[in-house]
Amino acid sequence: MSCTPAGPSGGSCARPDLAFAGDVLLHSLIQTDAAGRPEGFAPAFAPITAALSRAEVTVLNLEGPAARNIGLGNSEIADPGTLYDNRAYTGFPRFNYHPSIAGVLRNVGVDVVQTANNHALDRGGLGVDLTLQALAEAGLPATGTIQRGSEPVWHVTRSVAGRTVAFVACTYSTNGLTNGRSQVLNCYGNRPSIPFLIQTLSATQGIDAVFLLPHWGAEYSARPTARQRRLAQAAADAGATAVVGAHPHVLQPIETLTSRDGRQVPVAYSLGNLISSQWALPRRTGAILYLDLAQDEAGRTIAANARYLPTRVERFAQSGVAVSPAALLPAGGPSLAHARAVLGPRAVGPDGCLID
Template sequence: MKRRERERARRKKIERAKIALVAFLGIILVLLSWYALGMGKENTENAKNTRSTVPLKKQKDVAQDKEQDGEQTATIMASGDMLYHDVVYGGAFDGENFDFTNNYTHITPLISSADLALGDFEGTINPDRELAGYPVFNAPEVVVESIKNAGYDAITLAHNHVLDTGIDGLLYTANAFKKEGLDVFGVNVSKDQDILVKNINGIKIALLGYSYGFNGIEATISESDYNTYLKDLNMEKVQKEIERAEEIADITVVMPQLGVEYSLTPSEEQQETYRKMVDFGADIIFGGHPHVAQPTEIIEKDGEKKFILYSMGNLLSNQRFETLENYWTERGVIMEVQLTKKNKKTVLSDIKAHPTWVSREPKGGMTFNGYTAYDYQVLLAEDYLKDGKQADTVPEEKRQRIETAYHEMMELLDIKW
């Protein structure tokens, strides 16, 4: 019996040892599996990291190659004179503050959509002088904020009213815009100021501005100040500057002030001067000063199209039929030009006109400076055509006046692209 019991005990011991060995081996296998899975995951992550890093670098190189050899586009928009007559800023005063927001509400979506929006501020801002309208323009400084919020990027100050409040007014005006983040051209604020060049989507755009004169006020300043701060139409200087712009930029835009006020046709001097600018190398001419719009002209030069708009008319003013018996002074145009750059060559690829119209509605009461209070709004005329999105928001008589302005403007511009 004892012998059998010992044999049975020995067998049980062997069985327990086998079970323990199997369990041990199972644990080892499990651990090995976990380890293998962990290594696999780590390797997978490493592989992912490798795939997401190396090709991205290559993709960046490809993108750079496309930027160098591919196609880039940019849109420029420009509009006419911003004239803050005393009745215009008077109507924007509520008894405590000036609010010019309403002036540009309707054109803000369009202006803001441009890659580069150019404005023409005709007047000065000088807090050391009294506010004034024609013939000496001095607007409240807060107009700058409303112009910026409308979407403008750069402002020309090359016009005949820039000296209305003296050299100190010129400098204060330029710095008021710069303080709000807008670029200024058409005047200098220092002796060593270079040509303004904006890099838009990889396209370098030079901006130049010149005025035919300064209302005789230039006779009251020194020759040194004249040469330092002002940009006139001395064609020898203009040629040198345009040629310099062509060296440092892809496209040269000029915004000159010249012509006969209220004339719907460009003068011989305008035509000769602006065509010379194209000969010098200018690509786009956005003209101003007549306070009414004038036709466009396409010039072929070296196999490329150059664009002249002799006058953009007024963007904002109190000049309208009720004050001047002239429907054209309440009309203007926002001109849109598309640029395309390919293989380091930049051309004008499309042109589109957006006629504008100034609405003037009574607000009730009088302004602080003794005028009937009006609300001034620049409207986008295309929105008030019969099927336009704003057609039902105004009385039919007003809508028809805006629609007439649109069609007559498009006929006058006569764009032959």
């Protein structure tokens, strides 16, 4: 295996402007591993820290609440004194994670968290509030959910490569759980619509780029649905710089759409699981997408130089379930091959260089 430069000028394996990772889906096994060691969740992400930290701004989907001491009745219960007790902190089908996960994500290089997903209301409106509180205390802005009683500001902004970038997350569903206080942004049927929100942000003075983060599609399907494709094109036409999706728990293709005004808009329909305890090859294989910001010939900010790092989840005797760059694992070959079959040839190694 050899590597070639992936930097925008082709001269070096440059630091990317942006990184996007898939679903953080902490099943009971992962929470049990964390509860049994003083480092908690940190070892689960340690092998991938360098890959997440490489970009100036890194974004991922936290699939489920991180609400301190909230039980399945959506009310506070006694502190269990552990990271997993199957009462306050639970796995599938209604997740809730110990809020210490927020600090771990911050420490491994995450900068923005997507909280709009089908498990966002697994601890009700109180769970949404406490999850956002835990993330804020860790220094992590979130997009896609809001606290009860707050103004409906769905986006967050970060400075990236000297530009102001807005991130907007939405979800297709909350698994039938009531969104009566409208705390979770819907991808479909929302008023105002997602394209309208994107159009408004892209026309806002001081915002240079808008990234849509939709939670969408069919679980375990390697192909985007017609509904995904329609929303992706509508987002591009409304002014989105790129669209990076989540939810299917497997990889789906990366494509480039042409917007109504002629811009080239990358769309990653699904980056799969960053971490979970789903062991079939397509579900244990994920990708970290790297993008750079550039200007097109018309002087508009675009997302360019898309490439991806294939990842793989394993369970180790000492550290438990953990996610690693697939290229660093003795068993990583099948995940590398699977990622390239779905996403194409622009895979990078742990050093950020393209794999030949």
